[in-house]
Amino acid sequence: MNVRFQRCVANLLCRALLFLLPPHQRDWALAIQAELAEIPEDTQALLFALESFRGLAPRAIGLLLMQPVLSLMAAEVRASRAGAGGGFGVVRGPSPVGVLCAVGAAAMGLVYLTLAGAPVRYLGGNVGALLIGLVLWALARRIPASVGHASGALILGLSALLLVTSLLGLRVEGASRWVGLGGVFVQPSLILLPLMLVGFSRTRTPLATMGIVVAALAMALQPDRAMAAMMTTALAAVAATHADRPTSLALLASLLSLAVTLLRPDALPATPFVDQVLFSSFSVHVLAGLTVVAGLVMLLVPGLLGGARDEDSRLARRAFGAAWLAAVLAAVLGNYPTPVVGYGGSAILGYVLSLSLLPGPVRQGEDTASAAPDEARTSRDLHSKVSLA
The missing domain is CATH 1.20.5 (Single alpha-helices involved in coiled-coils or other helix-helix interfaces)
Structure with a gap:
């Protein structure tokens, strides 16, 4: 070497x-x-x-896996201290609550899959996707805010991946929405598009706008009505309160994309345990149907909770809630994947990743300057730590 x-x-x-x-x-x-x-x-x-x-x-890696739980526990401790000592009130942010919703919805999905007699590998696939998503969530939450100026370029890069999928991806019944990775088929739009929409709501730069336009083109080419509807619904929610030029341009592109997908035929049949889960679950058992309903409701909770720190945070929550509401409605109305509670790791990864851009817990009235960062602690003996390692 x-x-x-x-x-x-x-x-x-x-x-x-x-x-x-x-x-x-x-x-x-x-x-x-x-x-x-x-x-x-x-x-x-x-x-x-x-x-x-x-x-x-x-x-x-173990700490990364535990970070969502630890974040929630820390928020609970701060809330209890504030209530007991008359300190600063804590507004529960959607990030730790969102992780609980993701885990809860995935658990509801496992109950449904078990009652419906799905193959064991389906259950393992969903659990694996959830664990990978939580690790990525923890990593994304630790990216410094100083790299926020590159968000537009990142959205544009992700949109290029969606465009490549529409041109070179696996084609089934005229639709090109999937990519094969080591024998596992994933839907990149279901993973990346929610993240891009929440990111765009907070970073409406020219590059980000171009990325959304390219993504709209990709959805029209695939074609994918569910994802085009997700784009339109999320951008409409943002434009309803913040109709600036980038948002209006992105919304227009998504509307055109949705119109194209509605005009093009979509003859894909329903896939067991993936599509039409809400209706098929009740035919299995009333308990299976109720768990699916509970899981779908959990998916929408993070978009409704959390303190409104600033305009970008409010827009991010609206885009998140609207995007996943559109995904749920599309799964109810057509043969499209039922997010998180149905079989499929793409929706689980997309949901958890989009959670990473939502605002976290906020303590109202707290003087942020008084919080000493961990890096300001007294320096330790580095060579003694080498010996311990």
């Missing part, structure tokens, strides 16, 4: 640890990085980095 390549891999492992570890434990990664710089031989440096990564990465 090339010597420079070994050193590069070692440095990348250190950076990965620095990103994965929570703020109060990042000194471990800094200590490993400092120790790595003192090792002159590149092979030994790589072995040291690999061993350090093997020791700390499982802990970091």
